[in-house]
Amino acid sequence: MRIKESNVVVKKPRKNMLRIALLFPSTYEASLSNLFVHMTYYFLNKYPDIYVERFTLSNPQRSLETKTLLKNFDIILASLPFELMYQDFIKILILNGIEPLREVRGLGKPLIIAGGPAVTANPLPILDIVDAVIIGEGERSLKELSKLAPYKDRPKEMLENLMSLSEVLSGWYPKDEVIKYYVEDLDREFYPIIQIQSDVKPVYGKGFLMEVSRGCPHLCPFCLETHVFYPYRFRSYDNVKKIIYEGLKENSLNRVVFYSLSFFDYKYSVKLLEDLITNGISFNVPSLRLDTLSNEKIELIKAGGQKTVTVAPETLSDRLGCLIRKRFSYELVKEVVKCILSKGLNVKLYFIIGLPGEGLNDVMLIPKLINEVIKELGIKGKRIHVTVNPFIPKANTPMQYYPMERTESLRNKMKLLTNLLPRDVVDVDTYDPRWATIQTSISLGDRELGKLLVLWAKYGGGLSGWRRAVKELSYDVSYVFKHRDPYTELPWSFIDLGLTKYLSSSYLAISKCID
Ligand code: SF4
Incomplete structure (x- = not known):
């Protein structure tokens, strides 16, 4: 794929440099619209002894930056926001000659670490594939990763250092409880003011990605993101404005792509959009909660060029x-x-x-x-x-x-x-x-599912690959169509998202609606 990018981090790889492959197993276009990709890339690349380079489905074998092979990196950091991305993630490992099953591969380099909403909610299906999983938000583990250059040739020590964090889970070092990490004050955290710009159009169009808030105040009981990113937090108005205007200038852009759940729950949303319109800046707001809309807000969206x-x-x-x-x-x-x-x-x-x-x-x-x-x-x-x-x-x-x-x-x-x-x-x-059923199988899967995921990837993925793998392993996916008992522990109950008791009580409350 021939692409022209600006703001790429160029470093001369050195022997003592910790080299991290940032793997987003989806399209290149989708990676451009993913804030975590920009955040990780620029946060870790601030450190002179670290070099983060990017991989996507469009360049699964060689990095975009130096064309280095994936298997030659010290760490592979995979972002897995959706369950169906697991198959492409495993396919990429296989394509690169990296054994996908953790115990067969052994603890060595590259150390494979995964994070994202899907693995946070239930890391079990991926636990015997990766070396470690980050539960919750990545800011603290990125800081820990930034200290790992001295251990770059000692993967066991790199992993042990990461394991000191309550949000890191690994099949190598079992833990009884894993506690999700979340940022308390978004204003105090790093924000990628500089973002990759490309001649390829990102999925949400060109624009400066702006996260005004994290989580959602509504806690709709089917919604994964609101529970994974619980509690709801937001950035101050002054900080958001500062980030936006600096970001637009640094990236030579005139459009903002907002990146938050239920945008109009952000208490400064209207004031912010009015300010952007006054200054001739266009914007895109994501999917909205219906009862937060009004005639005036729809007018604002229109005036912003959407x-x-x-x-x-x-x-x-x-x-x-x-x-x-x-x-x-x-x-x-x-x-x-x-x-x-x-x-x-x-x-x-x-x-x-x-x-x-x-x-x-x-x-x-x-x-x-x-x-x-x-x-x-x-x-x-x-x-x-x-x-x-x-x-x-x-x-x-x-x-x-x-x-x-x-x-x-x-x-x-x-x-x-x-x-x-x-x-x-x-x-x-x-x-x-049929795809939704596979997604549910992964979402509610246990550790055994890991072997099925690997076989599925070996069979090339897809619906027929799934059926073949299920048959060959005699894997019982009927749990997808069964009720689960709210009074018993579920395989992933040891993951503490801060809502453990709430889940069953909320279920009992909402179930009255359809009694
Ligand atoms: S309003 Fe939307 S984002 Fe918020 S909890 Fe409900 S479904 Fe999720």
Whole structure:
């Protein structure tokens, strides 16, 4: 891949330098939109005795910076925000001649460390593949990594140093309890003012990535991010402004890409957007919580140059809204969607199907609402985008106790729903229930799953590779479709995200919504 980048860190590799491969097993475009990649890259590269170089699916064997082979690094630091990235991660190890199973590989170089929301919620499936997992936010472990250059040829000592942190877990040194790390005061932490700029368009478009807050105050019981990044924290207005204006200048940009959950819960969001508009700076806000929107905020989004507003009602059923703590009335959703469209903006809507207790009448509310909006506004051309995802129970969320709906039933619901949407006006994306089932298998998987993941990768990944690996290992994935008991410990219960007791009590509370 031929790419032209600026702000790349160029160093002359030296013998005593700790060389870290920052591996993001997704597309290069996605890596550009990932704040953790920029943060790790610039934080660790501040140190003269450390050189961090990048790898993605587009350059799985040689680093972007010096074209060094992956296997020649001292440490591989893998960012695994989603479960399905595990297969590409393992495929990259195999492609590079690195044995994927930890015990077969032995404790040596490169030391393989993984982090990210998916592994934080449940590290078990990956525990016998990597040497260590970072549970929670990476800031403290990055500081620890920055001290490891003197041990670069002693992987055991590097690992032992990391193990002193309560958030680091390793199959080499079992621990009874692992406590998630989170940053208490975001204003006091390093922020990547300089970010990689490329002639390739990042997934969210070119712009300065700005994280105004971390976590989300809503704690919707199905949402992985809110639990992994609990508690909700935010940066001060002055600090955010300082970072933005410095970042825009240093990177020669005139657009901000906000990077936070439920952006309008940030108490200075409106003031901040008004300031950017006054100064002629455009911006992009991510998916929004519907009840945080208003006519004025939609106007601001439009004035900031955004063409599409993304909202995630997830369901239009009152019962199911109560269950997932997103209880927006049918009329409110309709009003917000109409308000967005009537301003000439496009709308992107996220829905979940297969929620516990869901009936066909709940699902049919989705095409009903869309068709009413189209009729009432007389819309022509594709301005409504609907994404339908199956419900995926995630470990370390209150909905981890619920089963996933069967593939066939999900497929039927999706078919019925999409057939009722006028395709000349509505773009519909559905997430294949078979992939969703694999994702759930990983999300709720135990340590045994590691072997299956490796075999799956050896068979080239994909749906057929998964089926083949499951069959060959006689692996029982039926747990995906079973209820879990809220009164018993789950395999990943030793991971302390600070919400241990809350998970089962919240489950018991929300389950009353569908009794
Ligand atoms: S509002 Fe959105 S980000 Fe926040 S907890 Fe709910 S689903 Fe997650």
